[in-house]
Amino acid sequence: MDAIMLQEKLVERLLCPRVRTARQKEKQYVGFATLPNQVHRKSVKKGFDFTLMVAGESGMGKSTLVNSLFLTDLYKDRKLLNAEERINQTVEIIKHTVDIEEKGVKLKLTIVDTPGFGDAVNNNDWKPITDYIDQQFEQYFRDESGLNRKNIQDNRVHCCLYFIPPFGHGLRPVDVEFMKALHEKVNIIPLIAKADCLTPTEIKKLKDRIREEIDKFGIKVYQFPECDSDEDEEFKQLDKELKANWGQNNNPSLCVQECTPFAVIGSNTVVEARGQRVRGRLYPWGIVEVENQSHCDFVKLRNMLIRSHMHDLKDVTCDVHYENYRAQCIQEMTRFVSLCEKESDEEKSKLAQDNRMESPIPILPLSTPDADTEKLIKMKDEE
Ligand code: GDP
Numbered sequence: 524m525d526a527i528m529l530q531e532k533l534v535e536r537l538l539c540p541r542v543r544t545a546r547q548k549e550k551q552y553v554g555f556a557t558l559p560n561q562v563h564r565k566s567v568k569k570g571f572d573f574t575l576m577v578a579g580e581s582g583m584g585k586s587t588l589v590n591s592l593f594l595t596d597l598y599k600d601r602k603l604l605n606a607e608e609r610i611n612q613t614v615e616i617i618k619h620t621v622d623i624e625e626k627g628v629k630l631k632l633t634i635v636d637t638p639g640f641g642d643a644v645n646n647n648d649w650k651p652i653t654d655y656i657d658q659q660f661e662q663y664f665r666d667e668s669g670l671n672r673k674n675i676q677d678n679r680v681h682c683c684l685y686f687i688p689p690f691g692h693g694l695r696p697v698d699v700e701f702m703k704a705l706h707e708k709v710n711i712i713p714l715i716a717k718a719d720c721l722t723p724t725e726i727k728k729l730k731d732r733i734r735e736e737i738d739k740f741g742i743k744v745y746q747f748p749e750c751d752s753d754e755d756e757e758f759k760q761l762d763k764e765l766k767a768n769w770g771q772n773n774n775p776s777l778c779v780q781e782c783t784p785f786a787v788i789g790s791n792t793v794v795e796a797r798g799q800r801v802r803g804r805l806y807p808w809g810i811v812e813v814e815n816q817s818h819c820d821f822v823k824l825r826n827m828l829i830r831s832h833m834h835d836l837k838d839v840t841c842d843v844h845y846e847n848y849r850a851q852c853i854q855e856m857t858r859f860v861s862l863c864e865k866e867s868d869e870e871k872s873k874l875a876q877d878n879r880m881e882s883p884i885p886i887l888p889l890s891t892p893d894a895d896t897e898k899l900i901k902m903k904d905e906e
Contacts, residue, residue, distance in 0.1 A: 567628055570628075570629035570630065570631060571629065571630045572630070573836075574632075574634075574659075574681050574682075575589075576652075576656075576680045577635070577636055577686070578640055578684070578686065579641060579684075579688075579716060580688065583686040583688060584787075587789035587790065587791055589634055591789045591802060591813055592828070592829070595621055614638075614652060615639050616652070616655045617635075617636045619636065620634075621634075637651075653705060653708060656708045657708070657848070659678045659680060660845055660848040679845060680840070681833075682709065682836045683709045685711055687713055687715055687784060689716060689717050689720045689721050689729070692732065693729070693732040694733055694736045699740050699742065703742055706742055706743040707743070708844055709840070710844075711743075711745060712745050712785070713733065713737070715729060715730070715784050715786040718820075747832065748835055750762040761830060764826070786819050787819055787820060788804065788811055788818065789813065789821075790802050802814060
């Protein structure tokens with residue numbers, strides 16, 4: 524027996540060092556390095572979702588830009604209102620959902636449109652919009668505390684593209700008010716609409732002015748995160764383009780990033796330019812190309828929104844905006860419970876106190892279960 528072991532050891536020693544290290548490596552390999560692949564497979568199978576809100580006066584080019592961004596017609600059934608109808612119209616929230624697929628990756632894209640905003644002379648125009656965002660948070664909060672947490676549909680708004688008209692000298696009071704009403708609830712990305720109306724010098728001037736005002740009024744627009752050194756090369760390149768001249772005072776947190784507000788042009792027509800068919804706007808004096816980086820920031824915006832920062836926008840929504848909403852909710856519920864406790868008689872209050880000791884998380888008031896809920900409870904029991 525000993526002779527056999529000795530022989531094995533001898534063979535091992537005689538084996539070339541390459542084979543030995545390979546064997547050693549194999550021994551050390553447990554297999555958890557495949558975890559990213561497992562997550563990747565599962566996520567691709569499940570598909571992704573993204574909810575984008577667009578806001579700004581009607582006629583600013585919102586639907587044209589959204590269609591240009593996702594190369595799809597999301598506004599097939601849109602009914603345009605006349606002036607009289609627009610005067611009486613209150614802000615509406617309209618959702619368009621489309622399932623898109625690219626290289627086997629499925630994306631459920633929801634566009635939340637806000638027609639009527641900025642059309643009427645009404646100072647509280649944004650109330651239905653903030654209410655909508657809160658309702659989605661509330662729904663998510665309820666679903667999270669409910670029975671069927673596995674299949675929660677996430678309708679939270681991940682990003683709001685805010686269209687600023689190109690004609691003024693900076694932000695209008697309504698722009699400041701709108702962004703301030705929303706900035707704690709959603710990632711705002713300001714855009715200068717119809718940038719083909721301005722010369723490059725005018726665009727630069729307007730951008731500088733808007734950035735100054737965003738700083739001055741303490742508006743929190745979406746901040747691009749710092750790029751990690753281990754990101755892949757494509758991401759690093761996109762990030763570099765976004766942050767070109769980022770913070771001339773070398774303090775990114777103190778200033779709004781150079782590329783915001785993105786100056787954009789939208790078009791759903793394909794025209795011939797420089798011997799190529801491109802998406803653009805044909806004028807008697809020339810062609811404006813949507814995807815030409817020297818004409819506008821459309822490509823930068825699309826890259827940021829879809830290729831490089833979509834996941835971060837979702838993360839910030841979840842970790843910052845939703846978390847704030849949730850904390851507020853829990854605080855209010857706790858306050859409500861303690862108020863109820865105070866009001867009830869001593870015995871009841873003692874009972875409530877005991878219960879609270881057992882369960883420190885406030886219990887959401889539940890309605891009597893309907894047939895669907897009953898079915899779900901049964902299913903869960905069986906599971
Ligand atoms: P919405 O009401 O904000 O959704 O605006 P639309 O997308 O319906 O666009 C209103 C009008 O503006 C249409 O005639 C568009 O062709 C035009 N339009 C859209 N985008 C641009 C743009 O970038 N530049 C210019 N000059 N016109 C645009």
